[in-house]
Amino acid sequence: MRRAVAATALALALAGCGSNVPAQPVDSSSSVTVPEPPGVAGSPAPTTSTNAPDAHCDATASLRPSGPLPAPGQMPDGSTMARIVQRGRLIAGVDQNTYPMGFRDPVTGEVEGFDIDMLHAVSDALFGDPNRIQFKAITSADRIPALQQGQVDVVARTFTIDCARAQQVGFSTVYFSAGQRVLVDSDSAVRDVGDLSGKKVCATKGSTSLEALTEVASKPDLVSVDNWTDCLVLMQQGQADATSTDDTILAGLAAQDPYTKVVGPRFADEPYGLAVPKTDSDFVRFINAVLEKIRADGTWTADYKHWLGDRLGPVPAPPAPRYVD
Incomplete structure (x- = not known):
């Protein structure tokens, strides 16, 4: 004990x-x-991959940004970003249990972490306000269904990019290795x-x-x-x-x-990526432009130092982006 x-x-x-x-x-x-606590039903867990991946898949290569980021609040007409801005908030699927990546602070009640800071950067680029985010707590198994069913705009939840998943959702470039x-x-x-x-x-x-x-x-x-x-x-x-x-x-x-x-x-x-519905390729390009910005201006490194410090060794350089186009 x-x-x-x-x-x-x-x-x-x-x-x-x-x-x-x-x-x-x-x-x-x-x-x-394993003996389970009272009231818990024991049934086999689902496997992680439901589709066979393409043998030629290069999952960590994403879509190149279309150009410079538009001014906050001034998204291209008809774009996924314009729809989100018109709604007035970004809806994000997150973890609230995994310190220091995505967790609810037991004192303040705020959702925080390295993954959450990636979302603050996206919100700031969309609205000029890093806090225009509605968080939805989801489990690991719910990440793809939440995107496919339109429950969230983006998932930031220590989401490893692989070929089977890339058939089902759109991934950004790698933001954490x-x-x-x-x-x-x-x-x-x-x-x-x-x-x-x-x-x-x-x-x-x-x-x-x-x-x-x-x-x-x-x-x-x-x-x-x-x-x-x-x-x-x-x-x-x-x-x-x-x-x-x-x-x-x-x-x-x-x-x-x-x-x-x-x-x-x-x-x-x-390799972690931010994930969006497979149909929202314009939003993938937008997010990749945001990630380019925070890699270049020091935000990524500051976030790493704040949440992880030297727990995993010396602070690394941000993962270099790779593109398919």
Whole structure:
């Protein structure tokens, strides 16, 4: 019970949820049914990819900006941006549980984080006001449906670009380059992903992290949940031995619980993009122009230093954009 009170309370406060975590076994040959809290139904988690990717896909190459950004409030007639400006707010799908990328501050109630700052930059370019945003909290599994059903204009939620997803939504250029690692208790003997055989390892539904874990040679027993803070709670309750996902997310979990540590090298690349409905190619070009601006004027670096500092090593240069046209 070394951390059951302090660390669990911090994780739950940040998550804004109770302690009943909906843990579900992954439908794979190495899965195991983890005992679930009362009232939680156990059913196989969906896989992350629903369509076969194009063998020639270059998913991280996006659409080139059409030119200089228009003045805020003066978007081209008939454009996606003009529709958003006419509405008066940008509707964004975000995480509210993952410090320091997208989370609701338990003191102020404000949604904050590195991902959120990317949205503030887009809002500022649209309206001349970085705060004209309506946030909608969504899970990892809800990111693509929320865009396809028109519930949001954009998703900023540690959304890894890959070929299967790029068939379903439009991605910006890469705004953050993360990599998958492993989080364990500080007294664990696990050194890297190769030591996870027979271990219960947690990841979120609909994440590339979950998919990557099905392919590692150690074949861990996988458990899926809705939010990354749920994984931390499962570890604290003894229902999971490890969590594996992007190092950005793991750094935030480790900051919440000093009795954990991040181990091993990266074993999968996780390039993040802002996502929009597949039909809104003009908005992709607009967002890419915004990202060009914040890379050049120092905003990206300032945001990185503010939210991540040196947790992942020296502050890197912003990811260089790549374009298909």
